[in-house]
Amino acid sequence: MNAIVLSETRGPAIMPPDPILSLEDLSVVFGDLVAIKALSLAVRRGEFVSLLGPSGCGKSTLLKAIAGLVPPTGGKIVRAFASMSASFMFQKPLLLPWRTALDNVLLPVEIERGGNAVDSSDRRNAERMLNLVQLGEFAGAYPHQLSGGMQQRVALARALISNPDVLLLDEPFGALDELTREVLNEELIRIWRSMETRLSTVIMVTHSIPEAAAMSDRVIVFSQRPARIVEDVPVDVPRPREPGDVRSAAFVRRIRALIRSGR
Amino acid sequence: MIARAAPPLAFGALAIVVWQAAVMIGKVPEYLLPSPTAILATFDLSLLKQFGVTFLEALAGFLIASVLAFAVATLFVRFHLLEEGLFPIAIAVKTTPIVAIAPLLVIWLGTGWWSKIVAAVLICFFPVLVNVVKGLKAADVEYLELFKTLGASRSQEFRKLRVPYCLPYLFSALKISSSLAVVGAIVGEFVGATKGLGYLIIISSAHLETATLFSAIIAAAFAGIAMFYAIGFAERRLIFWSSGGGE
Ligand SMILES: Nc1ncnc2c1ncn2[C@@H]1O[C@H](COP(=O)(O)OP(=O)(O)O)[C@@H](O)[C@H]1O
Ligand SMILES: [Mg+2]
Numbered sequence: 001m002n003a004i005v006l007s008e009t010r011g012p013a014i015m016p017p018d019p020i021l022s023l024e025d026l027s028v029v030f031g032d033l034v035a036i037k038a039l040s041l042a043v044r045r046g047e048f049v050s051l052l053g054p055s056g057c058g059k060s061t062l063l064k065a066i067a068g069l070v071p072p073t074g075g076k077i078v079r080a081f082a083s084m085s086a087s088f089m090f091q092k093p094l095l096l097p098w099r100t101a102l103d104n105v106l107l108p109v110e111i112e113r114g115g116n117a118v119d120s121s122d123r124r125n126a127e128r129m130l131n132l133v134q135l136g137e138f139a140g141a142y143p144h145q146l147s148g149g150m151q152q153r154v155a156l157a158r159a160l161i162s163n164p165d166v167l168l169l170d171e172p173f174g175a176l177d178e179l180t181r182e183v184l185n186e187e188l189i190r191i192w193r194s195m196e197t198r199l200s201t202v203i204m205v206t207h208s209i210p211e212a213a214a215m216s217d218r219v220i221v222f223s224q225r226p227a228r229i230v231e232d233v234p235v236d237v238p239r240p241r242e243p244g245d246v247r248s249a250a251f252v253r254r255i256r257a258l259i260r261s262g263r
Numbered sequence: 264m265i266a267r268a269a270p271p272l273a274f275g276a277l278a279i280v281v282w283q284a285a286v287m288i289g290k291v292p293e294y295l296l297p298s299p300t301a302i303l304a305t306f307d308l309s310l311l312k313q314f315g316v317t318f319l320e321a322l323a324g325f326l327i328a329s330v331l332a333f334a335v336a337t338l339f340v341r342f343h344l345l346e347e348g349l350f351p352i353a354i355a356v357k358t359t360p361i362v363a364i365a366p367l368l369v370i371w372l373g374t375g376w377w378s379k380i381v382a383a384v385l386i387c388f389f390p391v392l393v394n395v396v397k398g399l400k401a402a403d404v405e406y407l408e409l410f411k412t413l414g415a416s417r418s419q420e421f422r423k424l425r426v427p428y429c430l431p432y433l434f435s436a437l438k439i440s441s442s443l444a445v446v447g448a449i450v451g452e453f454v455g456a457t458k459g460l461g462y463l464i465i466i467s468s469a470h471l472e473t474a475t476l477f478s479a480i481i482a483a484a485f486a487g488i489a490m491f492y493a494i495g496f497a498e499r500r501l502i503f504w505s506s507g508g509g510e
Contacts, residue, residue: 064408067412068411068412069408069411088408088412092405094403094405096423096427097504098427098502098504107423108413111410111414111415111419111423114416114419143504
């Protein structure tokens with residue numbers, strides 16, 4: 001077990017201290033509704049961070065601010081380097097129903113290329129992404145021919161094709177059944193840990209405490225709106241982790257107690 | 264398909280037989296109710312010619328209206344002020360009956376093709392406009408957010424998301440307006456024309472040539488049905504992912 005831990009390329013133990021992304025006194029206000037108030041948070045390169053908090057506290061808003069979908073009202077978002085790229089993955093797959101799985105995965109490339117059509121190397125790349133999410137055989141299938149879990153895999157492949165440094169996930173598998181969700185969580189961890197993409201950092205909003213504890217290096221627990229960090233809990237359980245890991249069970253209890261305390 | 268078509272065909276055939284028998288046995292005068300065989304005898308090349316005239320007028324009006332309505336809808340969605348200013352006016356024009364406008368069209372455009380084509384355009388334009396405006400706005404906010412995170416330009420968002428999203432709305436409007444186009448062309452011909460099914464209907468009714476009147480009516484119905492089914496066929500080919508949108 002220890003040997004495995006030492007051979008880890010990612011994890012809190014040997015993580016470089018420099019943040020890839022920092023939020024400094026970030027505030028987001030919608031009209032007179034304060035969604036986020038003076039929030040500071042640094043995410044280190046290589047980290048898998050989960051965001052937990054009551055519904056409506058501003059978690060999605062936080063991710064959207066990082067993705068540039070919502071302009072910050074105050075404070076700033078600092079990226080470690082100018083070329084840092086982030087992909088957003090939503091709770092719904094949001095596939096275009098008139099496109100095959102492969103063409104859905106190609107969408108970000110098409111948009112980036114502007115007028116220029118995608119070429120065969122782009123197609124090969126999209127096929128590689130579909131293989132990465134175990135859907136290689138379904139390249140030609142249309143979304144309505146795929147199950148919910150498969151659709152979400154396509155969405156993951158689409159998020160990965162632009163080779164992002166950071167992946168922003170908003171309850172990515174929340175709409176799926178428990179079993180499918182567990183499998184997809186494992187896939188996500190596998191892809192994050194593999195060297196097949198440039199992906200280093202994951203920030204994931206989730207509603208499930210065990211999921212957060214099982215997957216993350218850190219769990220950030222938010223207060224009621226406006227979102228404030230109640231606790232920043234490191235999960236220094238070695239990887240690969242077992243789903244029923246005793247130590248992570250202790251974390252689950254701790255985080256649950258934090259959320260229950262209602263702060 | 265064949266199994267579904269069988270019952271209506273059987274009932275139709277039965278109705279025609281009863282009709283023929285009733286006319287023959289009851290010795291109904293032909294100007295009142297011609298028998299099916301008498302009507303059939305009036306199906307000739309000249310009817311086909313009149314049909315062709317009306318069909319082309321309707322088709323031209325339908326195509327022009329569709330392109331025009333799509334373009335105007337695009338402008339409405341792109342420039343909100345245009346929509347706010349013009350949409351209510353469009354609705355007001357829409358509620359004006361085409362029958363009331365048709366004589367004016369003949370005064371302005373003469374008794375040739377154009378008064379009929381424009382009548383068809385007027386009647387086809389609004390259903391398409393209304394539905395395309397609705398369809399172009401129908402894309403979920405979440406899809407728009409996705410496109411925003413991908414850094415899509417306005418025109419990319421339009422071409423790759425809004426337009427395909429709108430297709431079910433467009434087609435349900437096209438099905439309505441395709442049969443309306445025939446109405447527009449015939450109304451135009453009623454007011455002033457020297458050819459077309461509308462002209463034939465007016466002339467044959469004035470002369471009590473009721474059999475010809477019937478064949479003109481059947482031809483007019485066929486024109487509308489043909490347009491409707493052609494659009495429906497294209498729709499099923501093109502929009503395999505949706506079970507229809509809009510009204
Ligand atoms: N675009 C918006 N305009 C106005 N209010 C918004 C908008 N987006 C989110 N909100 C509000 O901000 C609060 C936080 O929302 P959100 O970030 O979605 O919460 P969470 O994801 O934590 O459940 C909610 O009260 C929500 O209604
Ligand atoms: Mg949310």
